Amino acid sequence: MAKKNVIYVQEYKLYLNSQKIRMDSFRHKGLREKLIKDLREKGIHNEDVLDAMSRVPRHLFMDSSFINFSYTDKAFPISSGQTISQPYTVAVQTQLLEVQRHQKVLELGTGSGYQTAVLLELGARVYTIERQRQLFLDAQKTLMPLNYKPVYFYGDGYEGVPSYAPFDKILVTAAAPEIPRKLLDQLAIGGVLVIPEGDEAGQKMIRIERKSEKDYQKTEHGHFSFVPLLRGKNN
Numbered sequence: 001m002a003k004k005n006v007i008y009v010q011e012y013k014l015y016l017n018s019q020k021i022r023m024d025s026f027r028h029k030g031l032r033e034k035l036i037k038d039l040r041e042k043g044i045h046n047e048d049v050l051d052a053m054s055r056v057p058r059h060l061f062m063d064s065s066f067i068n069f070s071y072t073d074k075a076f077p078i079s080s081g082q083t084i085s086q087p088y089t090v091a092v093q094t095q096l097l098e099v100q101r102h103q104k105v106l107e108l109g110t111g112s113g114y115q116t117a118v119l120l121e122l123g124a125r126v127y128t129i130e131r132q133r134q135l136f137l138d139a140q141k142t143l144m145p146l147n148y149k150p151v152y153f154y155g156d157g158y159e160g161v162p163s164y165a166p167f168d169k170i171l172v173t174a175a176a177p178e179i180p181r182k183l184l185d186q187l188a189i190g191g192v193l194v195i196p197e198g199d200e201a202g203q204k205m206i207r208i209e210r211k212s213e214k215d216y217q218k219t220e221h222g223h224f225s226f227v228p229l230l231r232g233k234n235n
């Protein structure tokens, strides 16, 4: 074979390899089924949530160097010093939210976009806010080719998104030292807010249901560890 052709073949092989990494293969689907089984054994019982998670290719939301770890039940670093939440945590939060099709859901902390994709798989209309500019941009690059279409905001989630309120559901994916008042105000009556409350030492998972204009019912659902919900936005 001529030298030029050898180079072409090598380049084509490299190209195919890079495509394989960004694809969802039978191997990935198999690993995902194992992860779902693991989540079921850990007590996740909502079949809609498990189905939604079985459809989202988590490996495509992580740096390709972590591809072998994508379907272990662990949080992993993404850029800007943030993390993609542990699948169990995503499952617990999503289950507590009780998302129905077509509901308006506000997510604080787009991060990798993985949780956003899970909410979209449940048929929600998703509004997602991220304070790190790089993550805000990267999440769009990940979600768009997978045909996931949330409404993106670059800003401080503490403010919520008053122009689109009220929301049926609000999900906070970073640790808040206290429950932000503005989020409670932007919750529809009958709506639910799920938020990890606490400091770096650890947080309690809190579910708040708005019963009427002034009444909110608060319940606790175990201990978790999130990156902090920070004020302002970051360039």
Ligand code: SAH
Binding pocket: 082, 083, 084, 085, 108, 109, 110, 111, 112, 113, 114, 115, 116, 129, 130, 131, 132, 135, 155, 156, 157, 158, 173, 174, 227, 228, 229, 230, 231, 232
């Ligand atoms: N849902 C994400 C989890 C990312 S970790 C995922 O599935 O990957 C939490 C994210 O919250 C980080 O990306 C962090 O930058 C973001 N964050 C922290 N404080 C915020 C705030 N005030 N407003 C919006 N996003 C915030």
